Every structure is written in structure tokens, then in C-alpha cells.
Amino acid sequence: MLRGQRTWVFDQRPVIISTGTVGGPFEAEGLLTNDFDLLHGDLWLKQDSYEKAHKVLLEEACQKAMEKAELQKEQIQFLLAGDLINQITPTSFASKTIGAPYLGLFGACSTSMEGLALGAFLVNSKGAKYLLTGASSHNSAVEKQFRYPTEYGGQKPPTAQWTVTGAGAALLSDSGVGPRVTSATIGRVIDMGLSDPFNMGGAMAPAAVDTIEAHLKERNIDPSYYDLIVTGDLGQIGHEVSLDLLNNHGIKIDNNLYQDCGLMIYRQGQPVLAGASGAGCSATVVYGHLLNRMKKGEIKRLLVVATGALLSPLSFLQKETIPCIAHAVSIEYESE
Amino acid sequence: MLRGQRTWVFDQRPVIISTGTVGGPFEAEGLLTNDFDLLHGDLWLKQDSYEKAHKVLLEEACQKAMEKAELQKEQIQFLLAGDLINQITPTSFASKTIGAPYLGLFGACSTSMEGLALGAFLVNSKGAKYLLTGASSHNSAVEKQFRYPTEYGGQKPPTAQWTVTGAGAALLSDSGVGPRVTSATIGRVIDMGLSDPFNMGGAMAPAAVDTIEAHLKERNIDPSYYDLIVTGDLGQIGHEVSLDLLNNHGIKIDNNLYQDCGLMIYRQGQPVLAGASGAGCSATVVYGHLLNRMKKGEIKRLLVVATGALLSPLSFLQKETIPCIAHAVSIEYESE
Numbered sequence: 272m273l274r275g276q277r278t279w280v281f282d283q284r285p286v287i288i289s290t291g292t293v294g295g296p297f298e299a300e301g302l303l304t305n306d307f308d309l310l311h312g313d314l315w316l317k318q319d320s321y322e323k324a325h326k327v328l329l330e331e332a333c334q335k336a337m338e339k340a341e342l343q344k345e346q347i348q349f350l351l352a353g354d355l356i357n358q359i360t361p362t363s364f365a366s367k368t369i370g371a372p373y374l375g376l377f378g379a380c381s382t383s384m385e386g387l388a389l390g391a392f393l394v395n396s397k398g399a400k401y402l403l404t405g406a407s408s409h410n411s412a413v414e415k416q417f418r419y420p421t422e423y424g425g426q427k428p429p430t431a432q433w434t435v436t437g438a439g440a441a442l443l444s445d446s447g448v449g450p451r452v453t454s455a456t457i458g459r460v461i462d463m464g465l466s467d468p469f470n471m472g473g474a475m476a477p478a479a480v481d482t483i484e485a486h487l488k489e490r491n492i493d494p495s496y497y498d499l500i501v502t503g504d505l506g507q508i509g510h511e512v513s514l515d516l517l518n519n520h521g522i523k524i525d526n527n528l529y530q531d532c533g534l535m536i537y538r539q540g541q542p543v544l545a546g547a548s549g550a551g552c553s554a555t556v557v558y559g560h561l562l563n564r565m566k567k568g569e570i571k572r573l574l575v576v577a578t579g580a581l582l583s584p585l586s587f588l589q590k591e592t593i594p595c596i597a598h599a600v601s602i603e604y605e606s607e
Numbered sequence: 608m609l610r611g612q613r614t615w616v617f618d619q620r621p622v623i624i625s626t627g628t629v630g631g632p633f634e635a636e637g638l639l640t641n642d643f644d645l646l647h648g649d650l651w652l653k654q655d656s657y658e659k660a661h662k663v664l665l666e667e668a669c670q671k672a673m674e675k676a677e678l679q680k681e682q683i684q685f686l687l688a689g690d691l692i693n694q695i696t697p698t699s700f701a702s703k704t705i706g707a708p709y710l711g712l713f714g715a716c717s718t719s720m721e722g723l724a725l726g727a728f729l730v731n732s733k734g735a736k737y738l739l740t741g742a743s744s745h746n747s748a749v750e751k752q753f754r755y756p757t758e759y760g761g762q763k764p765p766t767a768q769w770t771v772t773g774a775g776a777a778l779l780s781d782s783g784v785g786p787r788v789t790s791a792t793i794g795r796v797i798d799m800g801l802s803d804p805f806n807m808g809g810a811m812a813p814a815a816v817d818t819i820e821a822h823l824k825e826r827n828i829d830p831s832y833y834d835l836i837v838t839g840d841l842g843q844i845g846h847e848v849s850l851d852l853l854n855n856h857g858i859k860i861d862n863n864l865y866q867d868c869g870l871m872i873y874r875q876g877q878p879v880l881a882g883a884s885g886a887g888c889s890a891t892v893v894y895g896h897l898l899n900r901m902k903k904g905e906i907k908r909l910l911v912v913a914t915g916a917l918l919s920p921l922s923f924l925q926k927e928t929i930p931c932i933a934h935a936v937s938i939e940y941e942s943e
Contacts, residue, residue: 272733276684277708279734320925348613349793357693358919359713363796363930372613372793373932374721375713375917377695385710389725396732397608398615416921457685457708460699581711583694585752589656591696594703596711 272396275489277457284451285394287602288444291335292559293328295436297410301537306559307437308335314411314436325354325361325409328438328551330368332558333403336442342401347371349402351390352440353382354550355413362407371403380504381458381579382406383554384598387441388455391600394443405440405558408549417468417584430470432506432533433543439554450565450573450604456486458596460581466592468582472509472533472545475578478595479505480516482576486599487522494524498570501561503553503577503597504533506546532556553577557602565604573602608732611825613793620787621730623938624780627671628895629664631772633746637873642895643773644671650747650772661690661697661745664774664887666704668894669739672778678737683707685738687726688776689718690886691749698743707739716840717794717915718742719890720934723777724791727936730779731788741776741894744885753804753920766806768842768869768884769877775890786901786909786940792822794932796917802928804918808845808869808881811914814931815841816852818912822935823858830860834906837897839889839913839933840869842882868892889913893938901940909938 274280292307299310309331316324329352337344350369352362353376366373378385386404393399413434414421443452461481465474479502487494494500505513510531517524532553533546557575564570576599582591610616628643635646645667652660665688673680686705688698689712702709714721722740729735747757749770755761779788797817801810815838823830830836841849846867853860868889869882893911900906912935918927 273684273735322921322925348609353713355694356919357921358691358715358917360917360919360922360927360930363917363932364922364927367796367798367930370795372795374725374793375932377689377711377713379694389710392729392732392734396728396734398728398732399609457710459706459708460703462703581694581696581699583692583696585658585693586696586700589658591700594699596699596709 278454278486278489279392280454281391281395281452283395283445284453285391285443285445286447286449286451287441288447288449289336289339289442290558290562291332291440292555293331293438294555298437300541303536303560306563321409321412322356322361325407325412326364328409329362329365329405329407332405332438332440333369336403336440340442344370347401347403348399349374351376351386351404352406353377354407355379356416378596379579379581380548380550380552381577381596381598382550384575384577384600387452387600388457388598390443391452391455394445401444403440403442405438406550406554407438408434408551410434410436413549427544428469429544430508431544432472432546432548434549435536435547435551435555437551437555439551439558441558450562450602452600453603454490454601456482456599458482458598460594460596462592462594464592468587470508471580472506473512474593475580475595476505476509476512476516478597479513479576479578482597482599484520484522494522497572497574500529500574502531504548505531505578506533508545510534571604575600614790614822614825615728616790617727617731617788619731619781620789621727621779621781622783622785622787623777624783624785625672625675625778626894626898627668627776628891629667629774630891634773636877639872639896642899657745657748658692658697661743661748662700664745665698665701665741665743668741668774668776669705672739672776676778680706683737683739684735685710687712687722687740688742689713690743691715692752714932715915715917716884716886716888717913717932717934718886720911720913720936723788723936724793724934726779727788727791730781737780739776739778741774742886742890743774744770744887746770746772749885763880764805765880766844767880768808768882769879770885771872771883771887771891773887773891775894777894786898786938788936789939790826790937792818792935794818794934796930796932798928798930800928804923806844807916808842809848810929811916811931812841812845812848812852814933815849815912815914818933818935820856820858830858833908833910836865836910838867840884841867841914842869844881846870907940911936
């Protein structure tokens with residue numbers, strides 16, 4: 272199973288038998304409207320707090336995945352999930368609704384692939400027949416916590432990113448039809464000394480490159496093995512920095528085959544500055560748009576490199592730098 | 608591997624080849640002084656913030672475990688750990704120092720056994736040769752975050768518990784000598800509608816009972832299989848509530864063989880009200896005191912049921928109830 276120091280190769284190739292993706296009003300105006308199972312016109316989702324709305328996003332994403340797979344919640348053995356809110360309460364409260372035994376994760380915006388890597392490991396080694404994994408974020412809940420009340424309308428520099436309101440969940444099983452999880456490389460914390468929370472893409476880029484490099488080396492493959500390598504939420508700045516770094520490290524990667532979820536979800540003209548971010552960014556783009564493209568045959572081999580900035584509002588105020596991480600998971604699909 | 612709905616039985620019986628435990632000044636006055644590898648006389652640990660001191664606790668616990676096993680940090684494949692601070696920054700910053708690929712966990716005070724369960728699964732299925740797992744808390748960093756500045760000296764009711772300053776880490780391997788991890792049962796979120804953060808033991812008791820019941824049923828064993836069943840940090844109130852509940856559920860358990868880490872660590876007379884709590888509570892008591900007792904032959908079969916209250920300061924202010932969880936891991940030791 273272990274290949275090299277930190278890559279797992281899954282010989283049983285666990286199957287993503289279904290997914291659920293839910294978005295908010297801003298995502299409904301974006302580029303990937305058709306790839307969401309559910310889009311809400313209102314940020315409150317009929318709840319009386321943004322945190323409760325956040326919780327509902329994940330509940331609905333999990334519910335959609337279960338419905339599509341025609342499974343009842345009693346059949347789900349584990350939920351591996353997390354979010355960006357203090358003590359990941361939206362996920363824990365959603366877990367109460369979902370009812371499955373729960374493994375709470377914190378990987379900031381890398382949580383989607385932390386969960387998929389661990390979930391695939393569990394299924395691959397007969398630790399579960401069915402499990403759910405997912406990640407979510409809510410623009411107003413997250414921005415309020417990390418910055419100011421959103422009503423202040425504080426100005427942001429052009430390097431800042433926009434937190435996605437959305438949740439993505441995947442239902443994994445040891446058998447069935449669907450894209451298969453074939454390997455995963457777990458990230459190390461990389462901290463290049465950057466401390467500007469309004470340029471997290473730049474801070475996270477070295478972590479993405481470190482993980483991509485380890486993944487290719489430990490699997491002994493070339494970037495061209497993949498039809499697409501997609502990072503989580505580097506945004507415009509981080510994407511460019513990571514391309515430069517990959518180039519410096521001698522990793523030749525076709526620019527068209529290297530993209531970022533944070534640059535896919537919104538439409539040109541939406542005021543998102545350097546792009547999208549948030550734990551729901553890679554979760555919704557991968558479990559919605561990209562798996563749909565795989566099912567259409569447009570992508571056969573996909574490497575998702577979800578990036579996370581492991582800071583807190585307090586660590587920022589204490590003038591700490593931003594520790595970053597990236598976890599990579601490969602997903603492959605052949606029509607069966 | 609999977610037994611029943613949510614129990615893993617580890618046929619390779621991963622070995623805890625070493626542990627590291629670090630405590631603070633209050634723990635140095637407690638009952639388990641001889642079971643800590645390192646005790647600090649000052650809460651600041653020569654750092655300029657409590658959060659940095661918190662980080663150092665985990666770094667030192669991991670360092671001690673590596674020293675005892677005579678391993679270098681480059682040999683450690685993964686670190687699975689977490690804490691109670693927003694965005695688990697102490698653990699993420701410690702992970703940067705430790706250098707190993709990192710899977711961040713959030714299970715509040717149940718994190719110790721969430722990490723040991725997942726870590727044992729990874730080692731059992733050839734996902735790692737060596738990995739570290741641990742949990743930590745720092746009284747001043749945690750109390751400041753969850754309540755008020757500690758300097759306020761706000762009064763607490765007698766049901767409140769005292770957050771442990773300490774970190775415990777275990778180094779797991781697929782071979783070697785030491786206590787072995789034999790099974791794990793993952794907890795569900797249980798919320799009985801309690802909302803008083805000054806009585807978390809009472810809130811967590813039903814979660815502990817739910818997990819113990821599932822564990823015994825899915826492993827098809829009786830409580831007497833174990834020499835000791837120990838909960839994480841139920842404290843005096845939670846311990847009594849859980850005994851009543853176990854009794855109501857028809858689970859006969861010898862009172863002497865059912866204890867709580869939160870009632871072991873401090874001395875009679877220390878002003879800890881209903882007992883100890885915090886992610887470092889079960890981590891230090893189990894990886895220090897209880898494994899030492901196993902090595903002396905006093906305990907052969909141990910079930911650790913780490914309990915967690917998955918609330919946040921914000922969820923409390925928003926008048927939410929407290930979702931609780933408990934993860935159980937069995938550890939067995941036979942002198943070899």
C-alpha cells in the first residue's frame with residue numbers, strides 16, 4: 272500500500288459511487304451552475320444563523336449522495352469531514368443529523384482530499400463498505416470569522432480570494448460503478464514565512480508543489496500520466512507562483528493540463544479578485560464539475576491537489592506566519 | 608477488518624513502540640507526576656504566548672517518543688493529531704517542526720483515540736511503518752478561548768472541569784515490543800439536548816455509553832474482557848451519569864474496573880471541581896500512566912473511551928446544544 276514515504280496506492284481502487292454538491296446564490300451565478308445538485312437563492316437557507324446555513328449545506332450534499340446511490344443513512348458506516356469554522360461545528364452538527372459514526376478532520380481547504388485519501392484507505396482495506404466524505408464552507412460564516420462582519424464592506428487587495436458557499440460530498444464503496452480512487456499523497460506542512468492572509472494562494476503554492484513533486488516521484492510517473500492536475504484554491508496568484516516553482520524544480524507540466532478549482536467556479540466579472548477559496552471550493556468543483564467531465568469521457572486520469580492554509584484569526588493577530596499543506600488524490604475513470 | 612457497523616479489529620495488532628508525555632505546573636502537583644516524561648514549572652514554557660507554549664507541549668511529546676524509539680523525524684511517515692484551539696493551530700505549527708506528513712484531526716477531547724484508531728488502521732493495513740499520533744491542550748490557551756481571560760478569575764460551578772496542560776503522543780509501528788492496539792470503535796454524535804458548557808461531563812456521558820455498548824456488541828465480548836475500561840474526561844458528574852446509563856442498558860460493569868482519566872490525574876484538594884478535561888487529559892493519562900501500568904503487568908487488556916464535546920464558544924453563544932462523541936480503542940499487552 273505505502274509507496275515511498277507518504278503515498279498510498281489503492282489496489283482495490285475504491286469507487287466514488289455517487290456525489291452531492293450544493294451551492295449558494297453567488298455560485299448560482301458562476302460558471303458551473305449545471306454541475307451543482309442544488310443551488311440556493313439565499314445565503315440563509317431559511318436558517319437563523321450563517322453557521323446553521325453552513326451545516327445545512329453539508330447535510331444536503333450528503334443527502335443528495337445517499338439518494339443517488341439509493342442508500343439509507345443507516346447503511347453509511349463513517350463520515351469523514353470538516354470545515355473552516357472554529358471547532359468545525361457546522362460539520363459536527365451535520366454529523367448529528369446524518370447519524371453515521373464520525374471522524375472529524377481539520378485541514379482547512381485541503382480537507383476535501385484529506386477526507387478522500389483517508390476514506391479510500393479505509394474502504395480499500397475493508398474498513399468500510401460505504402462511507403461519506405466531504406467538506407464545506409459558507410462565505411458569510413467564514414469571512415465573518417476570519418475577517419470582519421461582512422456588512423463592514425472592508426476593502427480587500429487584489430490578491431484576496433472569495434470563500435465559496437458550498438458543500439461537496441462523495442460516497443465511497445468497495446464496489447459499484449463510478450470513478451475510482453487509485454492513490455493518495457499526504458502533504459507536509461510547508462511555511463515559507465508568508466503572513467498575509469489576503470494572499471493565501473501565494474502562501475499555499477509551495478505546499479502544492481511539494482506534494483505534486485512527492486506524488487510523481489513516489490508513483491514514478493510523469494505529469495503527462497494525468498489528463499488534468501488540478502489544485503484546490505491557489506487562485507490567480509498562487510497558480511502562477513506554483514507554475515514557476517514547478518518549472519524551477521524541473522517538472523514540466525502542460526499549462527492547459529494544470530488548472531485550479533478556485534479559477535473554475537466563478538464567471539469572469541464576478542467580483543472575486545484572485546479567485547475562489549474555502550473548504551467547499553475543491554469539494555464542489557471536483558465532486559460536481561470534474562467528476563461529471565470524467566463521466567463524459569473528457570478526463571480519464573485526474574490528480575486533485577487540495578491546498579490548505581492552516582492559520583487562524585488568532586495566529587494572524589499574533590503575527591505568526593501561515594503554515595500550509597496540500598494533499599493529492601488521484602481519481603481514474605474508465606467506462607465499464 | 609470491519610466487525611459490525613463501526614468496529615475495526617486489527618489482525619496485525621500494531622505496536623505502540625514508545626510514547627511521550629509532557630505536563631505543566633499544575634500536573635506536576637498532581638497524582639501522576641512519575642508518569643510524565645517532562646513536567647514544566649511554568650505555563651509559558653519560555654514562549655511569548657500560551658498558544659506557542661501549547662505547540663511546544665506537542666513538539667516535546669513527539670520528540671520524547673522518537674528519542675525513546677531511537678528514531679529520527681525523517682523516519683516518521685505521518686502525524687495524526689489535533690487539539691481544541693480554533694483551527695488547531697498549535698498542532699499544525701508543531702507539525703511544521705516535526706516535519707512528518709500531517710493529517711489534522713478535530714475530535715475535541717476525543718482526539719487522542721480518533722488518532723490512535725486511524726493510526727492503528729493505517730499501520731495495520733501497511734499504510735505506514737512508523738507514525739506518530741497525539742493530542743494536547745494548554746489550560747490557559749483553551750480556557751481563554753472557551754471562556755474569558757483567565758485573569759478575570761470568573762467563578763465556576765462545581766460541575767465544571769479543569770483543562771489539562773499537557774500533551775501525549777504515541778509512536779506506532781507494525782513491529783517491535785510494546786502494548787498492541789487490537790481494535791477500535793468509532794463514535795456517533797450524540798446530543799441529548801444539554802447546553803451547559805460547565806457540565807460537559809454530563810453531556811458527554813451518553814456518547815461514552817453508546818460507544819461502549821457498540822464496542823461490546825460488535826466484538827461480542829463482555830465488559831469483564833477488559834481489566835480496565837477508562838473514559839477520557841467525564842469527570843465526577845459524567846462518570847456517575849454514565850454508570851447509571853450503563854446499568855439502565857443492562858451492561859454490568861464492576862465499578863472498580865470502570866474509571867475516568869479526568870479523575871486520575873489530579874490530587875485530592877487541587878481546585879479542579881469535577882475533574883480534569885481537555886484533549887491532553889486522556890492523551891497524557893493513557894500514554895503515560897496507564898501504559899506504564901500495562902508494562903508493569905497490572906493491566907493486560909485496556910479499553911480507552913475518549914470523550915469529546917464538539918461545541919464552540921460561538922455555538923454556545925448561539926444557544927446550541929452540545930454534540931458529543933466518544934471513540935474507543937482497545938490496547939492489550941502481554942510480556943514478550
